[in-house]
Amino acid sequence: MHIVADENMPALECFERRGTVTRVNGRTLTRDALADAEVLLVRSVTRVDRALLEGTPVRFVGSATIGTDHVDRAALDALGIAFAHAPGCNARAVAEYVLQALLLACQRQGRTLHESRVGVVGLGNVGGRVAAWLNALGATVIGCDPPLARSGARAPVPLTGLDAVLDADLITLHVPLTLDGEDATRHLLDAERLALLGPEQTLISTCRGAVIDNRALARQLAAGQGPLTLLDVWENEPRPDPALLERVWLGSPHVAGYSVEGKWRGTAMLHDAWCRWAGEAAPGATPPVSGETLDAPVHDEADLLALLRRAYRLHEDDRRLREALAGDDPGAAFDALRKHYPPRHELLYWRHQGEVAAPFKPLASRLFAPE
Incomplete structure (x- = not known):
């Protein structure tokens, strides 16, 4: 099986066990790249419609995204192509x-x-x-x-x-x-x-x-x-x-959901959907976790903000975006920020250690436990 996938999708090993995976630039993808592909895996930058797919051997399209406004669902239905996406992954x-x-x-x-x-x-x-x-x-x-x-x-x-x-x-x-x-x-x-x-x-x-x-x-x-x-x-x-x-x-450059875990879930959800479509059992998978500890008390909102910023700093994305778009090719710079985005982990990745004041315990229990 030949699988064409957006080069920014991680954790494609599950698909690599099914066939040959060719990674492509999702924004510039053309029909030529799908000449012998049976599966297409995209993110939100690829417009998936009749013009892209008609006449190709693609029979399954997966989008590792919450939204589907970039996909012409009616055209896929008319062409007999199965579709899956990843609502809630990030x-x-x-x-x-x-x-x-x-x-x-x-x-x-x-x-x-x-x-x-x-x-x-x-x-x-x-x-x-x-x-x-x-x-x-x-x-x-x-x-x-x-x-x-x-x-x-x-x-x-x-x-x-x-x-x-x-x-x-x-x-x-x-x-x-x-x-x-x-x-x-x-x-x-x-x-x-x-x-x-x-x-x-x-x-x-x-x-x-x-x-x-x-x-x-x-x-x-x-x-x-x-x-x-x-x-x-x-x-x-x-x-x-x-x-x-x-x-x-x-x-920030459309990266609010760009966590390591969110991207991993997106790929895993598509693989599960492909397995169901192909009539195969979907193997269980475990998301990345760390043994590291976030040691930070939460007594007030300032502490809560400091804890969130230990995991991710929104100001850093803002700085990188402004610096990148000040260059000669803003479009390429915007895409480069997304392609080379530094690893960012959700709070579930760590173990939290530190006193939590009573008013913040209901929220802390949600932040550090699967829901």
């Missing part, structure tokens, strides 16, 4: 990123997270986890998720409309990118809705760049009227708007 990594971002913003704005109102837009694998962690911390959390509200399913936080959520002190976005229908999310935060946000608020986005109208946000921030903004995702990746990058407080 949810914990993104949630850790968002928790650090929220604490950093509170620190900068002179407030505590416990005493703030947080609005979570989208309560899927990531947003639901963020909401649950904030509940454990005792913060006031409200959510907006129209499909979830219509389904009648239980939500982790009270549900309300988008405009009410945009009145919160801190807002974090966790929706898929959808282009049409009653729940379309492209430019969900357009100029009109962005105008509702002021400098005393915080806006965080780790979902998809086009959920926010980037030009409108850049204009608002340039006028000094917008929220404190932290962006991991951008319109027109890998070439973010330089005017927007200049004005956001912290930015």
Whole structure:
């Protein structure tokens, strides 16, 4: 079996035992590379559609990502090609990123997270986890998720409309990118809705760049009227708007979910899906763990932030992004940051040691234990 895989996918040994794996640049992948491939494994930078696959021998496509907006599912169905993705594979990594971002913003704005109102837009694998962690911390959390509200399913936080959520002190976005229908999310935060946000608020986005109208946000921030903004995702990746990058407080190159464990889970989930499709038993696998200890007490929010920053420092991603995009080829630099991203481990990787004050124990138990 010939398997073509994005060169940035780790832990491909399970597929290498099944056949020959050819690693390719996912952003520049063409039909020619699939001339004799039966399996295609991608990440979010590859547009997977009829133009790429029709007439090739590919019969299984796997995307090691949460989102699927880069995949034409209808075309795959019409071509008789099986599809699998990895919902939730990096949810914990993104949630850790968002928790650090929220604490950093509170620190900068002179407030505590416990005493703030947080609005979570989208309560899927990531947003639901963020909401649950904030509940454990005792913060006031409200959510907006129209499909979830219509389904009648239980939500982790009270549900309300988008405009009410945009009145919160801190807002974090966790929706898929959808282009049409009653729940379309492209430019969900357009100029009109962005105008509702002021400098005393915080806006965080780790979902998809086009959920926010980037030009409108850049204009608002340039006028000094917008929220404190932290962006991991951008319109027109890998070439973010330089005017927007200049004005956001912290930015990163679409790596909120780029933990070693999240990437490992993504590949493992695709391998399990391939085994089911092929009618084979999926072997069990164990994620990477460490015997190392994070020795740090947690008595207050400053301690909690310090603990998170022992594992990962958002400011370092911001520094690298600004330095890279100041060069002659910003697009190549953006992709290079993702390709050569330094190893980042989730808190589950370590063992925590240190006194935890009673108000933080419910959250600490979630951070350091599988859920």
